[in-house]
Structures are given as structure tokens and as C-alpha cells.
Amino acid sequence: MSLTPTDQGHDWQSAQVAETLGIELAGLVKSFGAVRAVRGIDVSVAAGETVALLGPNGAGKSTTIDMLLGLLDPDAGTVSVFGTPPRAAIDRGAVGAMLQSGALLRDLTVRELVSMMSSLYPHPLGVAEVLELTGISEIADRRTQKLSGGQTQRVRFAVALVSNPDLLILDEPTVAMDVEARRDFWVTMREFASRGKTVLFATHYLEEADAYADRVVLMANGSVVADGPPTEIKAMVGTRTIRATLPDAPLEALERLQGVSLVERRGESVVLSCTDSDAAIRALLAAFDEVKDIEISGAGLEQAFLQLTSGDEVAP
Amino acid sequence: MNGAYLKYELLRTLRNRRFFFFSLGFPLVLYFLIAGPNEGKHNLGGTGLSAPLYFMVGLAAFGTMNAMLSAGARIAGERSVGWNRQLRITPLSTRTYFRAKVITGYLMAGLTLAALYAAGSVLGVTLTAHQWAQMTGLILIGLIPFAALGIVIGHLVTPDSIGPVMGGATALLALLGGTWFPITGGAMQKIGEALPSYWLVQAGHVGLGGGSWPTTGWIVIAAWTLGGIAAARWAYARDTKKV
Numbered sequence: 001m002s003l004t005p006t007d008q009g010h011d012w013q014s015a016q017v018a019e020t021l022g023i024e025l026a027g028l029v030k031s032f033g034a035v036r037a038v039r040g041i042d043v044s045v046a047a048g049e050t051v052a053l054l055g056p057n058g059a060g061k062s063t064t065i066d067m068l069l070g071l072l073d074p075d076a077g078t079v080s081v082f083g084t085p086p087r088a089a090i091d092r093g094a095v096g097a098m099l100q101s102g103a104l105l106r107d108l109t110v111r112e113l114v115s116m117m118s119s120l121y122p123h124p125l126g127v128a129e130v131l132e133l134t135g136i137s138e139i140a141d142r143r144t145q146k147l148s149g150g151q152t153q154r155v156r157f158a159v160a161l162v163s164n165p166d167l168l169i170l171d172e173p174t175v176a177m178d179v180e181a182r183r184d185f186w187v188t189m190r191e192f193a194s195r196g197k198t199v200l201f202a203t204h205y206l207e208e209a210d211a212y213a214d215r216v217v218l219m220a221n222g223s224v225v226a227d228g229p230p231t232e233i234k235a236m237v238g239t240r241t242i243r244a245t246l247p248d249a250p251l252e253a254l255e256r257l258q259g260v261s262l263v264e265r266r267g268e269s270v271v272l273s274c275t276d277s278d279a280a281i282r283a284l285l286a287a288f289d290e291v292k293d294i295e296i297s298g299a300g301l302e303q304a305f306l307q308l309t310s311g312d313e314v315a316p
Numbered sequence: 317m318n319g320a321y322l323k324y325e326l327l328r329t330l331r332n333r334r335f336f337f338f339s340l341g342f343p344l345v346l347y348f349l350i351a352g353p354n355e356g357k358h359n360l361g362g363t364g365l366s367a368p369l370y371f372m373v374g375l376a377a378f379g380t381m382n383a384m385l386s387a388g389a390r391i392a393g394e395r396s397v398g399w400n401r402q403l404r405i406t407p408l409s410t411r412t413y414f415r416a417k418v419i420t421g422y423l424m425a426g427l428t429l430a431a432l433y434a435a436g437s438v439l440g441v442t443l444t445a446h447q448w449a450q451m452t453g454l455i456l457i458g459l460i461p462f463a464a465l466g467i468v469i470g471h472l473v474t475p476d477s478i479g480p481v482m483g484g485a486t487a488l489l490a491l492l493g494g495t496w497f498p499i500t501g502g503a504m505q506k507i508g509e510a511l512p513s514y515w516l517v518q519a520g521h522v523g524l525g526g527g528s529w530p531t532t533g534w535i536v537i538a539a540w541t542l543g544g545i546a547a548a549r550w551a552y553a554r555d556t557k558k559v
Contacts, residue, residue, distance in 0.1 A: 069405050091407045099405075102398030107328040119320030120406040159402065 021083040022046040022198065023068070023167065028077035030063050037063040039222040040077070045215075047082070047166070050190075050199040052213035054206065054233065060222040061202040062100050065171050068200070069097055081167060089167070093121040096165030098156050098173050100202075104144040111140040114158050121163040133191075134158040135184060149176035157185065161192065168192060170201035174208065186212050210234050240277035242284065245293040246270050257283040269293075318412060325416050328390070329424060334479075335386050338486075339428050343379035347371055347435050350496075355439055361498035365520055369443075372436035373451065373520030374495040377513060379428035380455060381486055384462035386424065387417040391470025392478045395555070410552070418463045425459055447522050454519035454528060458537055461512045464544025471551035489513035512540045 023045040030038040038060040045051050053061045066072040068079055070086030081089035089095050105113055114131060118124040131137045134154050139147065147155065153176050160168060170189070174182045190212060193199045203209055209216045209230060216233040218226040226233055239261070246254075247268045254263045259276030260283075274280040277296055284291060329335055354360070354367035363370060394400050403413060429452060433441075443451070473481050490496065492504065493513030499505050508514040515533045522528070529537075 071401060071404060090405055093407060095405060097402075097405050099398060099401055102402065104397065105328070105394065105399050106397075107331040108324060112324055112327065116321060116324035117402075117406065119318055119324075120408045122407070163406070 021080075022049070023082070023200065024078070024080040025064070025068065026078050026080075028064065028067055028079070029075045030060075030067060030072060031075055037222055038067070038074075041219070041222075041224045043217055043224060043227070045198060045200060047198050048196050050193045050212065050214045051201075052209035052216045052230075053200060053202040053219060054204070054209040054216050054237075055202075055219035056204055059219040061219055062171055063222075064219070065097075065099075065169055065200075065202060069095065069169060093123055093163045094166045095169065096160040096163045096167070097169040098153075098160040098171065100171040101175070102156070104147070104152055104155055106143070106145040108144055109141050110136055110144060110147070110155055110158075113144055113155065114162055117159050118162045123164060124162050125164045127162070130158045130162045133188060134161065135188075150178060150181045153177055154181070154185070157188070165197070167198045167200070170199070172202055172204070174203075174205075206234065206237060235275055240274050240296055240298050242272040242274060242277060242280060243269055243293075243295045243297070244272075244284070244291050246288060246291050248290075249288055253287070254284075257287065259283065318408070318416075321408070321412075322416050322419060325390075325420050326423060329386065329420050332386070332390075334389065335383070335424060339379045339383040339386065339424055340431055343375040343428065344431055344435055347375045347432060348439075350375075351436075351439055361500060363498045363500070363521075366441070368436055368439035368441045369520055370498065372432050372439075372441055373455075374490075374517050376429055376432040376455065377458075377493060377516035377519075378486065378490045378495045379432065380425035380459055381462050381489065381513060381516065382482075383424035383428050384418075384421040384459050385466045385469065385482055385486065387421045387463065388466035388469035388473070389475075389478050389482065390420075391417065391467065392473055392475045395471070396475045400555075404556075414467060417467070421463055421466060422456070422459070425456075429455065443522075450528070451519050451522045454522065455516055458512055458516040458519060461537060461540035461544045464541065464548045467548040468544065468551045471548075471555040493517050510536060512537055 023043075025041060025043045028038055028041050029036075041060075041064065043051075043064075053064065055061050063072065067074045068081070068086060070079070070090065079086055082094055086095070105116075108116065111127065111131065115127050118127050118130075128137075131140050134157050136151065136154050136158060139151055144152075144155065153173065157173065160170070168189075173189075174185055177185060186208070189199065189201075201208075201213070210233075211230075213230055216226075216228065216230050217224055218233055218237065226236055245268050249270065251263050251265060251270070254260060254270060254272060257272070257280055259274050259278070259280035260272045261275050262273035264271045264273075272280060272284070281294070281296065284294075351368045351371035354371075357367040359365070360367045360370045391400075394403070433448070469478065469481065469485075489511055490513060492499070492508045493511055493515075494508060494517045495513070499508050509532060515529055515537055518529060518533060528534075
């Protein structure tokens with residue numbers, strides 16, 4: 001991204017000073033009956049940072065976000081948004097959010113709906129500006145119940161942005177968007193973030209976290225299992241596996257190959273988990289002439305999580 | 317109160333066909349159908365009221381009841397699409413949210429009253445300015461419990477079932493309240509007297525120069541108001557805890 005604060009016409013910081021303290025989640029715990037949705041997580045986000053909350057379905061991302069927004073009270077732990085409880089931050093218009101799923105209020109046009117929401121905030125962006133920015137100016141006079149899924153998501157994005165928030169929360173925002181809409185969405189999000197805004201988005205797509213976040217917080221089973229720059233997280237969970245027929249090779253020799261982290265034998269075949277599958281395949285071909293039936297596949301995020309969290313307690 | 321927010325809330329309600337049908341169109345048409353042929357009756361069913369006056373108030377009660385309860389339909393609709401959560405992450409307070417719903421209900425009820433008063437005048441209802449004002453005052457007070465009940469229904473009922481629930485509830489309340497025909501004597505009247513809809517219809521008695529409700533009426537309205545508010549608080553708390 002090459003966006004700089006001066007190359008756009010939008011005046012993101014009109015009428016307010018950007019917040020300096022960041023977001024602090026400390027020791028958050030939340031259970032629903034016997035289900036321990038969030039099991040004591042600590043996350044801090046510096047002001048101006050763009051952080052992805054990455055994890056499979058059921059990892060506790062949405063529950064965490066609901067607590068961050070004050071929609072749910074944690075069983076234990078504290079939430080601080082720019083130094084205040086969530087409600088206070090919301091009341092001063094510092095928070096905008098696109099919640100998971102949900103439709104739009106009906107019987108209004110897109111413009112009317114965005115205006116209605118805009119009227120609730122102390123220092124909103126101009127309605128026309130938000131419509132323009134989120135690419136919905138041309139559907140501004142359409143009734144909200146007559147929009148496609150992708151258009152609905154864009155309007156929801158406009159509703160999240162209209163308050164001109166310092167903190168933008170996006171809970172799996174690109175669900176129901178096609179490829180092009182996704183790209184447009186992230187471009188807008190990056191542009192917004194580049195104005196010194198803090199962004200926290202939940203996703204279960206590694207690619208989205210990798211491409212658009214400064215930092216990735218990896219969640220599984222209600223806990224944070226990793227927290228670091230995208231490249232680091234990608235190396236952890238973005239493993240590929242090489243599967244090949246290789247009946248006689250010793251496992252120790254395979255484990256020593258460059259880019260290979262783990263080796264397993266399954267009958268005639270071996271399965272190599274790789275941190276660098278490109279290097280591994282070259283090394284494998286160079287070392288073993290007899291290798292055949294080679295398959296390389298990306299490990300799904302779910303599979304990666306299983307590896308990461310195996311050994312940890314998983315009982316509810 | 318946030319004027320812009322209220323404006324869009326009103327706009328949404330005015331664009332809703334169900335509102336126009338149950339709160340305005342239906343009672344208006346029914347009024348001419350029922351009261352029209354009985355225009356000459358000066359003592360309807362022993363009430364001492366002329367048919368045009370009695371049914372004007374009866375159908376105004378039905379329409380305004382629907383107007384108030386339609387706030388519940390809007391709340392249920394907002395809940396079903398998750399909009400209540402979206403609103404909870406804005407500076408809009410719960411109090412203002414409900415106030416906007418109740419004010420909208422009252423403005424709609426005002427429309428219904430204006431339409432039926434106009435229709436009543438066409439069929440020869442003549443009251444003094446004082447009587448019009450007193451009757452209107454009683455109806456507006458009698459609608460308070462319905463504002464609370466709308467909020468209760470909105471938080472307990474899903475949009476799928478809100479049509480039947482509201483239709484059934486208003487039909488029953490209207491019937492026992494004497495909207496369609498005067499109920500005099502017997503168990504039916506005893507039941508009716510315990511309902512707020514009955515006292516809405518009774519507001520028409522000011523046409524006799526009889527003044528306001530008897531004490532029973534005030535007690536019933538007060539009890540439904542207090543009960544309704546308690547139920548609304550409970551329903552709201554139950555709903556927000558669940559999400």
C-alpha cells in the first residue's frame with residue numbers, strides 16, 4: 001500500500017484529535033453455560049495499528065469483539081478502549097463497527113439510513129463523502145431491502161465509517177462479497193487506516209490477515225495461540241504438505257531436508273510438513289531419485305490450528 | 317431527543333403498509349360501514365351515545381391501539397436483522413431509542429384520531445371544543461399501557477409471528493373493549509372493564525357531558541401502565557442479555 005495521508009481528498013481527522021492510548025483486553029473470560037468461549041485472553045493494540053484477529057469458526061473471535069464493544073459483559077477481565085470503558089468510547093463517537101452478519105433497517109433509502117446513523121454521532125463524516133468512499137453513491141436512493149448481499153455489506157461498512165471513528169472494528173467483513181468487492185473493500189479500509197486510525201478485524205482467511213494487517217493475533221479454542229507480524233504467523237500456520245510415494249527412505253534423512261519441519265510415514269507414502277515447500281521439493285528431488293506420485297497441498301487453517309493447539313487442553 | 321433520528325423513524329413508519337392498513341385505512345373504512353347505516357341511532361345499545369359517536373371512538377381506539385403496538389413490530393423487525401446491536405454501539409441511549417418509538421406511536425395515533433374525528437364530523441358527530449379536547453386527552457392517556465405493551469411484544473416475539481400475535485391481541489382487546497358493539501352487563505362487561513381497550517372506548521362518554529372515567533377506569537389504566545412498564549423492562553433485559 002502506498003497511500004499517504006496527503007494523497008487523498010478525504011479529511012478523516014476533521015473536528016477531532018486522534019486518540020493516543022490504544023486498546024487493552026486484559027484477562028478476558030466468557031462462558032455460555034458449559035461452553036468456555038473465551039478463556040482468558042490478553043491483547044493490546046496500539047493506536048494506529050491494524051490488527052487481524054485470525055482463527056477458525058468457534059475460536060472466540062466474535063465473543064471477544066462483542067466484549068470489546070461492550071455488547072457482552074465479560075465474566076472476568078477488563079476492556080479499555082483509548083483509556084476508557086467501551087461505552088464511554090462509543091458515546092464520544094470513537095468507535096465504528098461492522099458486526100458479523102445482519103441485514104439493514106428496511107423502509108429507508110441507503111442515503112436516509114446512513115444519514116439516520118450519522119445523526120447519532122458528535123462529529124460524523126459527511127454523508128455524501130461516506131457514500132462516495134464506500135462506492136455506494138449510485139445506489140444511494142435505493143431502498144435498503146432491495147440490495148444485493150455485496151451491496152448490503154458496503155452499506156454496513158458505510159454505517160461503520162460514518163461516525164469517523166478512531167477505532168474501526170470489522171467482524172468477518174468480506175463474507176458475502178465477491179472477489180472484486182473484497183479488493184475494493186480492503187483498499188478503502190487501508191486508506192482509512194492510513195489516517196492514523198486503529199483497526200481490528202476478525203477473519204478466518206489467512207490471506208486477508210497476511211495482506212492487510214500490521215499484526216496478527218491468532219485465536220483457537222478461546223485462547224490466543226500466537227501474536228506477531230503476518231510473516232511470522234504465516235510461517236506458523238501457512239504450512240504446505242508434500243505427500244509422495246517413497247517406501248524406503250529413512251525418516252531422519254527426510255527431516256534434515258531444507259524447509260521440512262515434520263515427517264510422517266503412512267504406509268508406502270511419506271507426508272512432509274513444510275515451512276518452505278519450494279525449498280523442500282527441490283531438496284527432496286535432489287536427494288531421492290525414486291520419489292514419485294508427488295502432491296503438494298496447502299494445509300487449511302483448521303489443520304494448522306490443530307497442529308498448533310494439539311497438546312494443549314481442549315476440554316471445555 | 318434527536319430530531320433527525322426521529323424524522324427517519326417516522327419516515328419508516330409512514331412507508332410501512334401494515335401501519336396504514338391497520339391504523340388508518342381499516343378503521344376508517346369500517347367506520348363508514350358500521351356507523352353509516354346506523355347514522356340515525358341516538359342511543360346505541362343503551363349507552364346513551366349516538367352510533368356515529370360511539371363507533372368513532374370505538375374505531376379510533378382500535379386504530380390508535382394498533383398505532384402504538386406497531387412500535388413493537390418495528391422493534392421486532394430491528395432485532396431480527398441485528399439492528400438493535402448496531403444501535404447499541406452508537407451513542408444513542410436506550411431511553412432515547414424507546415422514546416423515539418413511543419413518540420412515533422403517538423404521532424401515528426394522532427393521525428388516526430384526526431382521520432376518525434373528520435369522518436365522525438361527516439356523519440354528524442358534534443361535540444364542544446371542550447368535549448373534543450377531553451376525549452382526546454383520555455384516549456392519549458389510555459394509550460400509555462399500549463406503548464409499554466408494544467415494547468414487550470417487540471422484545472418477546474419474532475417478526476414471523478408478530479403479525480398473528482398483534483392481530484389476535486388487538487382483535488381480542490377490541491372485541492372485549494366494545495369497539496365493534498357496546499358490551500353491557502354480564503361477565504363480558506366485567507372482563508372488558510379490566511382491559512385498557514375498554515376505557516379507550518369509554519372516552520366517548522364525555523359526549524354525554526359525563527366528564528372523565530370513573531375511578532375504576534383510572535385504576536385499570538394505571539395498573540396496566542405499571543405492569544406494562546415492568547414487563548417492558550424485563551423483556552428488554554432478557555433480550556439484551558441473550559445476545
